[in-house]
Amino acid sequence: MSAALNQTSDWHPQLATALDTLPGNNIGWLAQRRDKALNQFLELGFPTRKTEAWKYVATHSIAQITPVLSQNAIIDSAQIAQWRLDGCDELVFVDGIYHQSLSSVTDNAGLEIKNLAELLKNSPDETKALLSQLDHKAHDAFDALNQALLRDGAVITIADDALIERPLHCLFVSTNTSKAITPINNWIFAGKNSQCSIVETYIGDDESNSLTSARTNIKLAANSELNHYRCQRESKQAYHLAELQVELARDSRYNAYPIALGGAIARVNVQITLAGQNAECTVNGLYLTKDKQVSDHHIKMHHAVPHCNSNQLFKGVMDGASRAIFNGLILVDKDAQKTQADLSNRNLLLSKLADINTKPELEIYADDVKCSHGATIGQLDEKSIFYLQSRGISREQAEHLLTYAFINDVVNRIKLASLRQKIASLIIGQLPDSEFISELV
Numbered sequence: 001m002s003a004a005l006n007q008t009s010d011w012h013p014q015l016a017t018a019l020d021t022l023p024g025n026n027i028g029w030l031a032q033r034r035d036k037a038l039n040q041f042l043e044l045g046f047p048t049r050k051t052e053a054w055k056y057v058a059t060h061s062i063a064q065i066t067p068v069l070s071q072n073a074i075i076d077s078a079q080i081a082q083w084r085l086d087g088c089d090e091l092v093f094v095d096g097i098y099h100q101s102l103s104s105v106t107d108n109a110g111l112e113i114k115n116l117a118e119l120l121k122n123s124p125d126e127t128k129a130l131l132s133q134l135d136h137k138a139h140d141a142f143d144a145l146n147q148a149l150l151r152d153g154a155v156i157t158i159a160d161d162a163l164i165e166r167p168l169h170c171l172f173v174s175t176n177t178s179k180a181i182t183p184i185n186n187w188i189f190a191g192k193n194s195q196c197s198i199v200e201t202y203i204g205d206d207e208s209n210s211l212t213s214a215r216t217n218i219k220l221a222a223n224s225e226l227n228h229y230r231c232q233r234e235s236k237q238a239y240h241l242a243e244l245q246v247e248l249a250r251d252s253r254y255n256a257y258p259i260a261l262g263g264a265i266a267r268v269n270v271q272i273t274l275a276g277q278n279a280e281c282t283v284n285g286l287y288l289t290k291d292k293q294v295s296d297h298h299i300k301m302h303h304a305v306p307h308c309n310s311n312q313l314f315k316g317v318m319d320g321a322s323r324a325i326f327n328g329l330i331l332v333d334k335d336a337q338k339t340q341a342d343l344s345n346r347n348l349l350l351s352k353l354a355d356i357n358t359k360p361e362l363e364i365y366a367d368d369v370k371c372s373h374g375a376t377i378g379q380l381d382e383k384s385i386f387y388l389q390s391r392g393i394s395r396e397q398a399e400h401l402l403t404y405a406f407i408n409d410v411v412n413r414i415k416l417a418s419l420r421q422k423i424a425s426l427i428i429g430q431l432p433d434s435e436f437i438s439e440l441v
Helices: 003-019 028-044 077-083 116-122 124-131 141-148 382-389 395-411 417-430 434-440
Strands: 089-094 111-115 154-158 168-174 181-190 195-204 211-220 225-233 239-248 253-260 265-274 280-289 294-303 309-318 323-332 340-349 355-364 370-378
Touching: 003 028, 003 141, 028 124, 028 141, 077 168, 077 195, 111 116, 116 124, 116 154, 116 181, 141 181, 141 211, 141 239, 168 181, 168 211, 181 195, 181 225, 195 211, 211 225, 211 253, 225 239, 225 265, 225 417, 239 253, 239 280, 253 265, 253 294, 265 280, 280 294, 280 323, 280 395, 294 309, 294 340, 309 323, 309 355, 309 395, 323 340, 323 370, 340 355, 340 395, 355 370, 382 395, 395 417, 395 434, 417 434
Parallel strands: 089 168, 154 181, 168 195, 181 211, 195 225, 211 239, 225 253, 239 265, 253 280, 265 294, 280 309, 294 323, 309 340, 323 355, 340 370
Antiparallel strands: 111 154
């Protein structure tokens, strides 16, 4: 037996006990589903350097997590006040569990919100229909672990023809300091001709060192539009492993803004399928790392039908001894003629010890397409630094200002003003000379 399998086997007794405490554990088919996912976790074993998708990420530190579920902490509204977003309805989850007392949602006939735990306990038929949309076969051990530990999350349905003017902010707060596991599972269904903006924010106390296992499943019906923002700002001692699956029907539009700032190891695995003609997808992503952080993005943009467009821009800034990994694949099926797809990954290294492994890919089986991909890795431009110095700015300040300008290209694309301001403030706070930059921007 390999070391990776040995490690997952070591987790088995405590995970089996954890399954018995989950909502809906008395429902036969649900218990069987969880058991099947747990067995997949045990069979797959933790990814190793020999696993292609994980070759640049060492998982041995994640394996040191205690295989128990995070517990429901008690916090008050003041503790999360700085993370709330003006003008948004809010759902608050603490250590993976929904807190109604901290949440605030206005009545809206076009928006239905449920929490997964209540569905698991009280609505087995609805839960079964929901889970039937997921593939039982996990692609790695961590995905299987998430499916085994189904516990809570947001289930959001936007009605046909609904225009939801107030954005919905889903705030996930991690307080756990005992190296436990926090599973989260979200569903978003956008009805025909609907429009909505949804924000997922993942934050953690500075001392939090748990493993967040988050999965979000999104389906857009015909002619719907979803602006989806995802901001990850967990503790630099924590681990964040996320899955995002999106399916677009005809004439739908999905605009994604993934922002990754925190975590010791933070990995996001994204699969977007353009399944209906004239669907459009735009992704503007940003990742910042420093010290010894690892940020890992895997994006698969699948053009399954003709006449669809996708455009992806990811920017990364690495400092200290940190590392980033970016793997972006554009897959165009044989029948997906008239596809237009672009992918750009631009990276800035601020330290000699910082590193980036980038691999944009095209896999095209159609012959009438317009597709492009590219990646850049570099340092700050010396001519630009010299120009700013000639205007009386020190070299250090010039470097920090140019770094922010590089980042701000993505930040300015965020449509939601309160989130854009929050992200800008977080980024400026992470940069040296933050007061100087704040005065200029």
